[in-house]
Amino acid sequence: MAKKNPLIRPLVHALHAYVPGEQPKIKGLIKLNTNENPYPPSPKVLRAVKAAVDGRLRLYPNPTAEKLRAKLAKLHGSKPENIIVGNGSDEVLALATRAFVEPNAVIQYFTPSYSLYPVLADIHGAKKNAVKLNADFSLPSVAELKRGKKWNFHAALTFVTTPNAPSGRGYKTGELEKLCRAQKGVVVLDEAYVDFANENGLKLALKFPHVLVARTFSKAYSLCFQRVGYFIGHAEIIAALDKIRDSYNVNGLGQIAAEATLDDLKFYRANFKKIITTRDSLSRELTKLGFRVLPSQTNFILAKPPLFPAKEWLQKLRDQKILVRWFSAPEVSDYLRITIGTPAEAAALVRAVREIVR
Ligand SMILES: *Cc1c(COP(=O)(O)O)cnc(C)c1O
Numbered sequence: 001m002a003k004k005n006p007l008i009r010p011l012v013h014a015l016h017a018y019v020p021g022e023q024p025k026i027k028g029l030i031k032l033n034t035n036e037n038p039y040p041p042s043p044k045v046l047r048a049v050k051a052a053v054d055g056r057l058r059l060y061p062n063p064t065a066e067k068l069r070a071k072l073a074k075l076h077g078s079k080p081e082n083i084i085v086g087n088g089s090d091e092v093l094a095l096a097t098r099a100f101v102e103p104n105a106v107i108q109y110f111t112p113s114y115s116l117y118p119v120l121a122d123i124h125g126a127k128k129n130a131v132k133l134n135a136d137f138s139l140p141s142v143a144e145l146k147r148g149k150k151w152n153f154h155a156a157l158t159f160v161t162t163p164n165a166p167s168g169r170g171y172k173t174g175e176l177e178k179l180c181r182a183q184k185g186v187v188v189l190d191e192a193y194v195d196f197a198n199e200n201g202l203k204l205a206l207k208f209p210h211v212l213v214a215r216t217f218s219k220a221y222s223l224c225f226q227r228v229g230y231f232i233g234h235a236e237i238i239a240a241l242d243k244i245r246d247s248y249n250v251n252g253l254g255q256i257a258a259e260a261t262l263d264d265l266k267f268y269r270a271n272f273k274k275i276i277t278t279r280d281s282l283s284r285e286l287t288k289l290g291f292r293v294l295p296s297q298t299n300f301i302l303a304k305p306p307l308f309p310a311k312e313w314l315q316k317l318r319d320q321k322i323l324v325r326w327f328s329a330p331e332v333s334d335y336l337r338i339t340i341g342t343p344a345e346a347a348a349l350v351r352a353v354r355e356i357v358r
Pocket of ligand 1: 114165190192216
């Protein structure tokens with residue numbers, strides 16, 4: 001092991017950093033590994049961004065994303081004070097750890113869920129409380145959590161990925177509400193995939209003073225590249241987050257792209273429908289080929305492949321120029337997570353799978 005550099009804090013030295021999905025530069029590769037949207041942003045969004053690339057790039061952007069927050073507030077039936085925008089929702093998740101968690105206090109989450117949460121806890125020097133979802137990835141009820149003993153109803157911060165990643169399972173607003181009611185600390189409902197789901201928890205963020213809903217333009221709105229995400233919540237906790245964020249945390253082109261997105265929601269809703277249709281037909285095709293595909297309310301599926309271990313499938317598919325995601329965590333290591341692409345990409349995946357099982 002490399003000698004410890006005394007300039008670096010021990011906490012940072014020991015940190016296992018978050019590992020993002022690969023962004024390879026292989027020609028002709030079908031990329032189904034990071035839940036990006038297969039459809040480009042609306043032409044209006046592209047036009048708005050292009051039109052903004054001129055001498056104004058020398059100026060600082062609006063520090064509070066004022067116009068974007070006004071549009072989001074209108075969309076969600078809230079006020080601009082209920083919204084804080086970040087450099088992707090990852091940034092607002094990190095801000096929450098800094099605003100609500102004393103070092104050594106508890107950050108809590110279910111497993112499996114978004115693998116950034118433990119990293120945020122480690123960066124902050126917080127205690128981690130990881131509690132297993134039920135075996136079918138459903139949410140344990142409050143009564144079950146009480147019986148299980150491990151869950152902490154006083155955790156300073158609780159992250160819930162809803163719908164869940166990487167399982168794709170959707171949760172009922174009613175069950176989330178019961179959980180929120182039982183928690184004493186802040187609860188973040190991370191709704192990165194909610195546009196592909198049947199229900200959402202928005203009303204909980206508008207109702208409870210300790211609940212935040214995290215949303216992002218990355219997945220459903222084809223804007224991963226621009227890094228725009230946000231929290232909706234009670235004005236008081238939003239103001240606390242606002243105090244500690246960097247002055248110009250959301251870049252100008254990102255603000256413009258996100259504003260133009262909100263002006264063309266019809267375009268995106270048509271995309272959601274296409275993705276859901278492809279998701280359902282791909283699930284049926286893979287099931288016929290021997291996969292166990294879990295029901296999904298997201299733009300990806302978690303599927304247990306037949307014949308070979310999932311990790312071997314990862315390589316076999318890669319040999320056929322199809323990139324999917326495999327996680328080593330024991331709850332999901334028998335599965336592949338497959339992003340829903342275009343119908344043509346789904347067809348290519350099915351062809352590759354047929355080739356492999358033959
Ligand atoms: C992709 C993802 C995010 C991060 O989204 P960005 O806005 O791109 O930072 C947050 N939470 C979950 C569960 C995600 O899958």
